[in-house]
Amino acid sequence: MPAHVAVISLASDFGCQVQITNLDDKLLAVLGQFELSYWQLASSGHLPDTYDVAVIEGAVTTPEHVELLKRVRATARTVILIGACAVTGGIPGLAADGFDERLGCVYGDDGTLLVCGRISPMPVDSVIDVDYRVPGCPIQPDELVAVLQRALMGLADRPQREPMCASCKVAENQCFYEHGVVCLGMITRSGCGAKCISLGRPCTGCRGVAADANLEYARQVLVERGLDPARLVTALQLYNSLQEAAR
């Protein structure tokens, strides 16, 4: 029997779901292995009472999200997070700092009129246990396919442990530090093929901090290059402000 999949979104820009539709040629082949039970972006209908796999995009920003996640965890056998918002809190996490003042700042005094409740943004794993993580902003469709296959086969999640510099070296890029430019490749989880660096932009850490990252050494590299080591942290905040390493 094919596994039933529900695609669920919290606070996000839907970019990772767009990346699912960007599987293009592979889309139908991949979806063919599953029974799509729910996907608000692409289909009518409501979240069913039973399904096997939950694919979750977005950060937690409302009390309803917390309730929903608890229900999802009680229902699904497997929970897969896709994208930086769900995995690390991502860009929405930037709002956590001084959260209470932001409503007035954006909506003025009328902000109190707004309907739904809101809580300071959090990554999904601060609410429920998760089984697999597909990081990135946005995710890479191929990585999602690989994780889905692992989930189908019952294999455990196997995140890349080594930081981006490894892939960057393989791509034969010149290091940004030679030009005094801060790059987060030293501490960022690899797996995107050093996409940004190869296209002339330093890594901004959208895939989160790698398990084997050596933050202390990274700070030292900045000092040696005459750069303020605090810039490592401020740069890291962009997608990882809720993670320990960026505090």
Next chain:
Amino acid sequence: MSTLTVEHVARIEGHGTISVEVDNGAVGEIRMDIVEPTRFFESMVVGRRFDEAPLITSRICGICSPNHAVTSLKALEAAMGIEISERTRLLRTLLVHGSFLQNHATHLYVLAAPDYVGLPNFIPLAESHPEVVARALSIKKLGNDLTTAVGGRPVHPITAVVGGFTAEPSRADLEALAERLRSVAKDVAETVGLFSTFDVPKFDTAGEMLALKAEGEYAVYDGDVCALDAGWCRPVGEYLDFVSEHVVGHSNAKHSTIDGRTFMVGALARVNLNWDQLMPTARIVASKAGLRPISKNTFANNLCQAIELVDAAERCAMLCQRLLDETGSSKPVGYKIKAGAGTSATEAPRGTLYHTLAIDDDGFVTAGNVITPTAQNLANLEADMRAFAPTVVDLPEEQFVLRIEQLVRAYDPCLSCAVH
């Protein structure tokens, strides 16, 4: 009195709930509640380095991320008085038009079309109409490949930076793209054909229509803002004087009006205001499909998106050719970071998008303002629902609700972007 509600309307981007009161065959209160959570983007850019602003604002919407990135870049350049090269302008225009291909194909085939063939989603379409799905995927893939070639990836461009591009598509990429763009002509024309066969209600919006207009081109990258009924054109920098935003209690997205009137932005508004600037083939295909300006039928917005696919394919082929023929550089121009405020607008697939960014002398953002197309459309969308619902209230309930949902999907609303 009974209230019909459609919670979390499907096949739109974001979370919205429609509620319609019906009493003995008469329509009462109608609302579109935007329950999409606010992420407070305008406050998030504050305190971040200026070059992070386009990365942050492009996360407002993954579907039109190239538009947000480009609009923020233009606002920053306006703030610091930076002049970009012609080649950078061409590449950015290509990026924006590429996003039209990507977006319109997704919206039309994946989100809107199932309504008209009576299916819950587009997956069963693959069995019933394999050629239609193949066509949809090929147009969408071409759009993705185009934005990937120019921007570095299909969602959230990397290469576009303040002053220029950090990398460019190769000649071989541009040649291959131009070739594919020319050969997609048949598919995009057939898309117009397909959408012209769908049975859409006759319903004219009472709202004003706004779009950018520029001399000698189908304005997407810049231009003045023009109003169809009122007949005025005004510089983008004045948008806060004519677009007024206000908070409404049932929606996390603000509503917009101009001169007290609701208005519509997007493909229909653009086609109406820029008909003469459409590529000739697009005009011919549009006329054959029975669309001539001025059309005020809200449902025709989908047909206009299809017409823009024809225009974008041909225009992008032409832009690729120009990039091949003309030399010049898109390398970021040199600039000095200095304090200032800048405003800019582009046409996103769903309509005019405004960004304002202010930075201090050290290059940190001190203020941001964004008005997205859907935020502008929402008040008009609700006004349309109120006017349209009584004309279909006699239909069986399921049909009635479907018609209202179709009206909403005609707008191609993007609620996460509206809330931002």
